[in-house]
Amino acid sequence: MQAQLEPFHAIAISRLAHALKAQGRSIIHMEFGQPSTGAPPAAIARAHAVLDDDAMGYWESAPLKQRLARHYHERYGVTVNPERFILTCGASPALVLALNSLFSPGDRVALARPGYVAYRNALKALHLEPVEIACGPEVRYQLTAAALAAVEPAPHAVIIASPANPTGTIIAAEELAAIAEVCRERGIRIISDEIYHGLSYVEPAQTILAYAPEALVVSSFSKYFSMAGWRLGWLLVPEDHIARAQAYCGNLFLTAPSLSQHAALAAFDDLTELDSHLHVYAENRRLLLAALPDLGLRAIAPPDGAFYIYASIAHLTDDSLDFCQRLLNDTGVATAPGIDFDPVDGRHFFRMSFAVSTPQIVDAIARLQPWFAAQAGL
Numbered sequence: 001m002q003a004q005l006e007p008f009h010a011i012a013i014s015r016l017a018h019a020l021k022a023q024g025r026s027i028i029h030m031e032f033g034q035p036s037t038g039a040p041p042a043a044i045a046r047a048h049a050v051l052d053d054d055a056m057g058y059w060e061s062a063p064l065k066q067r068l069a070r071h072y073h074e075r076y077g078v079t080v081n082p083e084r085f086i087l088t089c090g091a092s093p094a095l096v097l098a099l100n101s102l103f104s105p106g107d108r109v110a111l112a113r114p115g116y117v118a119y120r121n122a123l124k125a126l127h128l129e130p131v132e133i134a135c136g137p138e139v140r141y142q143l144t145a146a147a148l149a150a151v152e153p154a155p156h157a158v159i160i161a162s163p164a165n166p167t168g169t170i171i172a173a174e175e176l177a178a179i180a181e182v183c184r185e186r187g188i189r190i191i192s193d194e195i196y197h198g199l200s201y202v203e204p205a206q207t208i209l210a211y212a213p214e215a216l217v218v219s220s221f222s223k224y225f226s227m228a229g230w231r232l233g234w235l236l237v238p239e240d241h242i243a244r245a246q247a248y249c250g251n252l253f254l255t256a257p258s259l260s261q262h263a264a265l266a267a268f269d270d271l272t273e274l275d276s277h278l279h280v281y282a283e284n285r286r287l288l289l290a291a292l293p294d295l296g297l298r299a300i301a302p303p304d305g306a307f308y309i310y311a312s313i314a315h316l317t318d319d320s321l322d323f324c325q326r327l328l329n330d331t332g333v334a335t336a337p338g339i340d341f342d343p344v345d346g347r348h349f350f351r352m353s354f355a356v357s358t359p360q361i362v363d364a365i366a367r368l369q370p371w372f373a374a375q376a377g378l
């Protein structure tokens with residue numbers, strides 16, 4: 001039987017935002033989690049040069065895998081064989097590859113609710129069973145070792161995400177170690193989505209590999225590297241899974257785009273430029289956090305990393321999609337409804353992405369203030 005997937009409602013919001021823009025309205029795009037900056041200059045320059053002298057066939061960049069391995073050593077102090085990287089068209093196919101190459105239909109995979117919309121839907125599309133664990137404010141909307149230990153029977157796998165989408169919360173190092181321990185004891189395979197690594201406002205997030213060398217890691221160049229449209233990411237697999245993952249990747253996806261692989265390697269020469277984006281996000285986050293109490297938004301997840309604020313709007317609505325549509329129509333500020341991330345409680349939340357420029361954040365706050373004041377008075 002074919003799986004029924006829910007739509008990604010932020011796409012509908014984005015469509016509406018673009019329709020309003022076409023009518024001449026001024027729109028601030030805070031609905032998607034993507035940097036408004038482009039690829040770093042070294043990546044662009046490399047891409048221009050390669051276009052002139054490369055036939056651009058199917059290709060897997062050995063230098064890029066080596067550079068990624070060096071990155072893991074420098075950033076996390078973990079040593080990985082470059083062959084363990086499978087290059088993919090972003091974290092999305094990397095997740096599909098991980099799930100498809102490891103599990104059989106009906107296998108159970110635990111994940112936090114709220115969580116990234118595609119986890120639940122990718123699991124369903126692959127006929128795997130999502131085991132959603134409700135994670136509220138008391139656990140900073142994150143999975144815990146205790147919650148995983150309580151799932152009966154033990155799931156085949158768990159997807160963890162730190163920093164998380166939609167909340168930006170980070171799993172503390174001790175908790176990550178405890179999760180790894182529970183998974184080892186219970187035979188639960190860990191898939192760690194580390195796509196928001198490099199974007200932290202508190203302690204940097206540690207890779208799960210520091211605690212669970214047998215885990216699979218999903219990541220990409222879409223967020224910190226500011227190259228979402230270049231469609232390049234990686235799946236990092238344990239040694240005993242390399243051959244199988246390569247076979248699945250070759251048959252399902254062939255290779256990742258050659259141009260993007262060349263550009264991504266050069267992006268590592270521009271880490272200073274990429275770190276400067278983090279300073280912009282940090283300032284945007286500071287401005288938003290300062291403004292939220294005046295908007296009446298006091299129940300928020302602590303945005304430790306990524307570029308999101310996930311806030312409760314329970315005092316204003318129980319229909320987050322309608323709320324986001326009205327907010328967009330009235331103010332031009334596009335946001336994502338909580339139902340994308342949490343089918344149960346998400347009607348009481350919305351998510352703002354602050355991966356835009358600081359002047360846009362200032363403008364958004366100025367538009368939101370009178371609107372929220374009016375809502376509270378309704």
Ligand SMILES: Cc1ncc(COP(=O)(O)O)c(C=O)c1O
Binds near residue numbers: 092093116161165219
């Ligand atoms: C948590 C998370 N994982 C994975 C992805 C997919 O990213 P991509 O396929 O662009 O690498 C996203 C995109 O927003 C995300 O938020």
